[in-house]
Amino acid sequence: MFKTVLFDVDGVMLSEERYFDASALTVHELLTSDRFLGVQTVSPPFTPAPDDDTIRAIRRDVFRRDEVLEGLKNIGVNANWDMVYFVFVAELVRALEVANSRSSDVVAQAQAVLDAGWTEASLRALGEIVRSVVPEYVVQWDGYGALYEGASSRSELMERARTALARYAPNADAHALWQVGQETFQEWYLGDAYTGKATGKAGFLTSEYPIVDPAAFAALLADLKAAGVTLGIATGRPEIETRVPLTHFGWLSFFDPARVTNASDVVAAEEQAPHARPLSKPHPFSYLRSLRGERDVAKLLQVELPIPGLRGEVLIVGDSIADKLAADRLGASFAAVLTGLEGQAARPKFERLGAEYILNDVLELRRVLALTPVD
Structure with a gap:
């Protein structure tokens, strides 16, 4: 029996579908809304309240x-914020390149704007x-393949995006563009009721889909705890998007708060230790933080990996290659x-x-761990 079981959330407990929907809507808004780029696409026009x-x-x-x-998932990109960034950068750069092919002043104009x-x-x-x-100009949604063809890791995607943007913004911090996408994604996912903004977006937080029967999963968690197993979570969701649905389905109470690591915790850690960025999966930081129940970022970054003797004691449960890579490194x-x-598939x-x-x-997991239900 493992001493500790650490769970991912999306694709394990909750469906990822609404996250992917919000990611697509974010990229679409960044390109088509008058609030941002305001160009046309072959897709339906922007609205803050799209139907299904x-x-x-x-x-x-x-x-x-x-x-x-x-x-993206196959090369270890697990965070929706990253997905938004990579796709948007590809289409933004494609639009600028087409404009630059028509006018030699475009690079200089863009650099002046982005200074x-x-x-x-x-x-x-x-x-x-x-x-x-x-x-x-109309976005055809073919920029991603043009920019990233053959890329085999998140770091390679980041480098290609950085290089492509540097032509037009040599002095600008690309992470600030990533943050624009992150904030816009949060508007879509949380909705006005949680963000306090007046964008007209209803959000998806209250329409989450559990992957398995909530009562059956709660019973599994109860039996794991009764067997003396320590439980933890490492998720790419921010704090509120973790807390609200897991509380709603009756699961969060089975986890020690010190052993729940979310994207908000990872972002905070990156702000404390920017030299260590990125700490999101497939980096094992979130799993290590939940395993140790430790919040001191410096201490966690000093841990030598992989940890000897861990394989027989700690089980990570996930749906993605990023989770597997994190488990291996841990x-x-x-x-x-x-x-x-x-x-x-x-x-x-x-x-x-x-x-x-x-x-x-x-x-x-009940079968794998030979768990006996608790009366």
Whole structure:
């Protein structure tokens, strides 16, 4: 029996579908809304209150029928904020390059605009440049493949994005553009009721889908605790997006708050130790933080990895390659659940990666760990 079991959330406990929807809507807004770039796309026009058919159409276009999502997940990109950044940068750069092919002044104009950094205002100004030079420009959603073809890691994607942006913004911090995407994503996912803004966005926080029966999963957690197993969470969700649905389904009370690490914790750690960025998965920081119940970032970053003797004591349960890579670097065992984006089609990938366990869903942990239900 493992002494500690650490869970991912999306693709394990909760469906990722609404997260992917919000990611697509964010990229679409950054490109098409007058608040940002304000260019046309082949997709439906921007609205802060799209119906389900419009959401499906936008996601189909932005992520190329989810091929882009699968490609990102397959090279270890797990955070939706990163997904937004990579796709938006590709389409932004494509628009600027088309404009530059029409006018030799575009690079100089863009550099002048971006000398003050990446902001909503600077994106609006870039949109004005593109529209003035190429008024007929329409985003075809083919920029991602053009910029990132052959990239095999998150770090390589980051480097290609940085290099492409540097032509137009040599003095601007690209992380500020990442933050614009992050903040816009939060508007979509949380909605006005939680952000306190007046964007007209309802949010997805109250329409989460559990992957397995909530009562059955709660019973599994109760039985693990009764067997003396320490439970933890490491998720790419921010704090509120973790707390609200897990509380609603009756799961959060099974976890010691010190052993729950979310994206808000990771961002705070990166602010304390910017030299260590990125600390999001596949970096094992979030799992290590939950394993140790330790909040001192400096202490955690000093831990030598992989930790000897951990494989027989700690089990990480996740749905993505990023989770498996984090488990390997930490030195823990890994149970892959086939309830993520690719479903059963992900099995061969986890077999090649050497996952110790491959489960149809998280409830199969009961069989793997030979748990006896508590009366």
